Amino acid sequence: MNQEPEKIQPPTRCPKCDSAIKVVPSGISKRTGKPYSSFMSCTNRECEYTARLTDKPQNTGEQMIIEGINNIIVSQKEIWKLLAVIKNKLDDLDRK
Numbered sequence: 001m002n003q004e005p006e007k008i009q010p011p012t013r014c015p016k017c018d019s020a021i022k023v024v025p026s027g028i029s030k031r032t033g034k035p036y037s038s039f040m041s042c043t044n045r046e047c048e049y050t051a052r053l054t055d056k057p058q059n060t061g062e063q064m065i066i067e068g069i070n071n072i073i074v075s076q077k078e079i080w081k082l083l084a085v086i087k088n089k090l091d092d093l094d095r096k
Helices: 061-095
Strands: 021-024 039-042 050-052
Antiparallel strands (some): 021 039, 039 050
């Protein structure tokens, strides 16, 4: 018989301080604009426990391409935000 391997469940309590654990899905950092993998983090702000969650090896060619595209998208969004700020400032100057 070919059984599927049992999936390992992430812990629900922090191994360092026994506080609750939250799972943060992968996404784009608001601070740096760079993509990050999903990870677990302790909800206790005084505890610095984190652990990466991943099924794939890091830095695969496909992942690097996706990260590059995500960086371009984030950069474009930042450019549009800056252009909107500049336009608003120019509009304010025209009104004076």
